[in-house]
Amino acid sequence: MEPPVFLAALLILIGIPALTVLKIVRLRAARLQSPSADVSERLEAVEHRVENLQQELAETQERLAFAERLLSKAREERQIGG
Numbered sequence: 760m761e762p763p764v765f766l767a768a769l770l771i772l773i774g775i776p777a778l779t780v781l782k783i784v785r786l787r788a789a790r791l792q793s794p795s796a797d798v799s800e801r802l803e804a805v806e807h808r809v810e811n812l813q814q815e816l817a818e819t820q821e822r823l824a825f826a827e828r829l830l831s832k833a834r835e836e837r838q839i840g841g
Contacts, residue, residue: 794802
């Protein structure tokens with residue numbers, strides 16, 4: 760095999776996969792870096808807001824259960840008295 764042909768084949772068979780591996784390694788390394796301070800602050804704010812919404816939902820569910828008990832009690836009293 761001629762040296763230029765051999766080098767071209769070597770470049771194709773080894774160079775392209777090597778470049779692909781390097782790109783994958785760089786992408787993974789970039790993904791593993793810690794998020795910026797701004798992103799961390801925003802994430803904490805979102806988490807705090809979700810906690811607040813969960814608390815509000817729990818309180819709303821308690822109020823709904825109370826209202827349902829009152830309505831049920833009123834219906835029972837009407838049936839008994841009616």
